[in-house]
Amino acid sequence: MKALEPKLAVARAVGGLARAAGRGGGTSLPGKVLMRLEPDAIRALSARLPQGSVAISATNGKTTTAAMVAAILARGGTRLVHNRAGANMAGGIASTLLEAARGGGIDGELGLFEVDEFWLPQLADELAPRALLLGNLFRDQLDRYGELETIAERWAEVVARLPAATALVLNADDPLVADLGRGRERVVTFGVEDDAMALAQMQHAADSKHCRRCGHAYVYEAVYLGHLGRYACPQCGARRPDPLVVAREVRLNGTRDAAFALAIGERRATVALPLPGLYNVYNALGAAALCHALGVPFEQIAAGLETVAAAFGRAETIALDGRALSILLIKNPAGANEVLRTLALEDGEIDLLAVLNDNTADGRDVSWVWDADFELLAGRVRRVTCAGTRAAELAVRLKYAGVEPARIAVVPELERALDAARADGAGPLYALPTYTALLALRDLLARRGVAPEYWR
Amino acid sequence: MPDTLRVCALYPQLMNIYADRGNLLLLRRRCEWRGIGFALSASDLGAPLDPDAADLFYVGGGQDRDQRLCALDMAECKREGLHAAADRGASMLAVCGGYQLLGHSYELGDETLPGVGLLDLRTVRVDGPRLIGNVAIEVELPGLERPRVLAGFENHGGRTHLGPAAQPLGRVLRGHGNDGAGGFEGVRRGNVIGTYLHGPLLPKNVWLADWLIARALGRDAPLSPLDDALEAAAHAEARRAAGV
Numbered sequence: 001m002k003a004l005e006p007k008l009a010v011a012r013a014v015g016g017l018a019r020a021a022g023r024g025g026g027t028s029l030p031g032k033v034l035m036r037l038e039p040d041a042i043r044a045l046s047a048r049l050p051q052g053s054v055a056i057s058a059t060n061g062k063t064t065t066a067a068m069v070a071a072i073l074a075r076g077g078t079r080l081v082h083n084r085a086g087a088n089m090a091g092g093i094a095s096t097l098l099e100a101a102r103g104g105g106i107d108g109e110l111g112l113f114e115v116d117e118f119w120l121p122q123l124a125d126e127l128a129p130r131a132l133l134l135g136n137l138f139r140d141q142l143d144r145y146g147e148l149e150t151i152a153e154r155w156a157e158v159v160a161r162l163p164a165a166t167a168l169v170l171n172a173d174d175p176l177v178a179d180l181g182r183g184r185e186r187v188v189t190f191g192v193e194d195d196a197m198a199l200a201q202m203q204h205a206a207d208s209k210h211c212r213r214c215g216h217a218y219v220y221e222a223v224y225l226g227h228l229g230r231y232a233c234p235q236c237g238a239r240r241p242d243p244l245v246v247a248r249e250v251r252l253n254g255t256r257d258a259a260f261a262l263a264i265g266e267r268r269a270t271v272a273l274p275l276p277g278l279y280n281v282y283n284a285l286g287a288a289a290l291c292h293a294l295g296v297p298f299e300q301i302a303a304g305l306e307t308v309a310a311a312f313g314r315a316e317t318i319a320l321d322g323r324a325l326s327i328l329l330i331k332n333p334a335g336a337n338e339v340l341r342t343l344a345l346e347d348g349e350i351d352l353l354a355v356l357n358d359n360t361a362d363g364r365d366v367s368w369v370w371d372a373d374f375e376l377l378a379g380r381v382r383r384v385t386c387a388g389t390r391a392a393e394l395a396v397r398l399k400y401a402g403v404e405p406a407r408i409a410v411v412p413e414l415e416r417a418l419d420a421a422r423a424d425g426a427g428p429l430y431a432l433p434t435y436t437a438l439l440a441l442r443d444l445l446a447r448r449g450v451a452p453e454y455w456r
Numbered sequence: 457m458p459d460t461l462r463v464c465a466l467y468p469q470l471m472n473i474y475a476d477r478g479n480l481l482l483l484r485r486r487c488e489w490r491g492i493g494f495a496l497s498a499s500d501l502g503a504p505l506d507p508d509a510a511d512l513f514y515v516g517g518g519q520d521r522d523q524r525l526c527a528l529d530m531a532e533c534k535r536e537g538l539h540a541a542a543d544r545g546a547s548m549l550a551v552c553g554g555y556q557l558l559g560h561s562y563e564l565g566d567e568t569l570p571g572v573g574l575l576d577l578r579t580v581r582v583d584g585p586r587l588i589g590n591v592a593i594e595v596e597l598p599g600l601e602r603p604r605v606l607a608g609f610e611n612h613g614g615r616t617h618l619g620p621a622a623q624p625l626g627r628v629l630r631g632h633g634n635d636g637a638g639g640f641e642g643v644r645r646g647n648v649i650g651t652y653l654h655g656p657l658l659p660k661n662v663w664l665a666d667w668l669i670a671r672a673l674g675r676d677a678p679l680s681p682l683d684d685a686l687e688a689a690a691h692a693e694a695r696r697a698a699g700v
Contacts, residue, residue, distance in 0.1 A: 367656060405685075
């Protein structure tokens with residue numbers, strides 16, 4: 001592709017201008033410009049990667065899972081081209097590749113890309129990944145993504161087009177995802193096997209309750225998270241595949257960390273995971289299974305998982321004027337439920353800054369807060385400050401979930417809300433922002449000089 | 457005068473796509489806070505509907521696959537019960553998919569599914585985008601002295617056309633409404649309300665929740681007031697989102 005170089009230069013120049021104009025890092029603008037100039041840029045640039053690419057898609061956990069894969073591969077010295085800031089549509093991935101392109105080559109060995117679930121069909125064709133990890137499918141932003149079944153059908157088409165040599169890494173505990181491996185050869189599955197983690201009943205927001213093959217309701221031996229668990233169909237006999245990569249003896253330590261016994265085939269190790277919650281155990285299993293599919297040694301996988309740091313806004317803790325501010329992104333019912341379940345493990349009453357925005361990237365439709373189990377916080381909240389464009393909607397949700405109205409403050413403007421929440425009380429403060437609220441919070445904390453360096 | 461509101465939700469496990477449980481939770485809490493009893497039952501696939509078992513029937517929206525199952529079941533098992541309930545003046549709130557199913561018919565892909573024919577309307581598919589976005593409508597209801605604004609979110613592929621016997625629920629102030637063109641939204645027949653507004657609808661329009669409770673209980677006197685400061689702010693937010 002001879003004509004590519006001048007286009008890369010133009011797209012880079014636009015990126016430089018955008019940065020100079022104060023648009024900040026992580027913009028997908030250069031990539032968008034590049035895609036306009038050269039629609040085949042992702043295919044052309046990713047083909048330069050000597051070890052090819054791997055792709056990760058899921059409703060929840062993409063960014064963290066990719067960070068875990070990066071931590072594991074870093075121990076082996078693999079040089080990655082990775083969209084680590086989470087810009088996971090075509091523009092963001094093109095930007096990442098553009099940044100790594102050098103002359104006719106590329107600075108990196110392996111591409112590691114998280115991919116938006118809606119964009120996966122196009123990007124899987126262009127990236128031609130060696131391995132594709134599909135982590136989970138949950139109800140999410142119906143105004144933007146449409147129904148879950150629609151996404152599942154699109155994914156099934158993606159899988160049908162994958163070459164036989166592509167490794168498919170699937171969550172055995174998600175029936176919608178596990179079924180995609182039917183009839184394929186190179187499949188690595190992962191799942192949890194720990195009855196102590198089972199929920200008493202299926203959460204309300206659970207989605208995929210009916211057999212993909214015959215439509216009958218699944219029977220669950222254990223439900224771990226949303227509709228993830230050990231299931232079987234009593235009508236046609238379809239059942240959860242026995243996972244190769246397994247977590248047993250899971251221990252959850254509040255909002256701080258977790259530990260589990262990792263098994264891959266006959267190999268066993270105890271992993272002290274620096275991230276909290278069962279959802280991060282699932283992310284770790286996905287990362288381990290993907291690395292296993294790439295041929296990474298077991299010891300490196302187990303050790304790498306212990307070095308992973310919180311991804312941006314995912315259980316990250318920042319010192320803010322004497323308080324420990326932990327930031328936990330919430331964006332859909334299943335993800336929010338896991339954050340709430342993890343918060344509920346903390347002792348005593350908690351202080352919250354909850355931020356609900358309804359910008360395009362959050363989903364304009366805020367219905368989902370009524371599907372999330374905020375009831376888990378009833379009787380557990382000392383003070384909650386609600387902020388964002390739909391602050392009062394969230395306040396009403398909390399009130400009807402059983403939080404006393406006297407403990408709920410509505411302060412829509414984020415900076416005022418942050419200061420109000422910080423000034424009222426001592427000890428840990430938990431921020432639960434939606435996606436664009438997380439970005440705004442990051443900018444606010446960066447301006448105050450308390451954000452980690454890599455945010456900038 | 458009954459002191460318990462009996463609510464029956466149709467297919468709560470299948471028809472709940474837009475957080476419909478939020479509407480049920482609103483009704484429950486607003487009864488409890490007033491000392492009115494609240495009893496929730498479900499009517500699921502395969503079960504006939506007892507028209508006397510509830511004062512208020514609720515049906516939400518579902519994914520296409522689930523909605524198809526429910527449409528067939530409703531026509532077969534629940535048609536008579538729903539008609540009997542409406543005829544005796546029971547209240548109903550049907551949202552989104554549930555609204556579509558109360559009409560004469562409902563197109564899904566190439567298939568035309570039967571409705572229960574409780575409301576004089578048909579829902580068709582057209583080549584065109586889904587109608588998605590914040591929406592606000594102006595509504596006049598018996599017993600309320602002035603028109604009120606109902607604000608929420610709509611997301612529907614179907615276009616619903618009202619027949620001559622049907623009366624719309626309200627006039628579209630902002631948003632698409634029934635068919636994206638006619639300027640009207642929803643339908644009302646006595647105490648039966650159908651609407652595309654979800655979000656869920658009642659948390660941001662508690663005046664409608666209270667209207668439904670009062671009508672379902674057959675009360676003429678207004679319900680005792682509650683501290684609705686947060687609810688009023690949420691209503692204002694939803695209106696602002698719709699641009700009203």
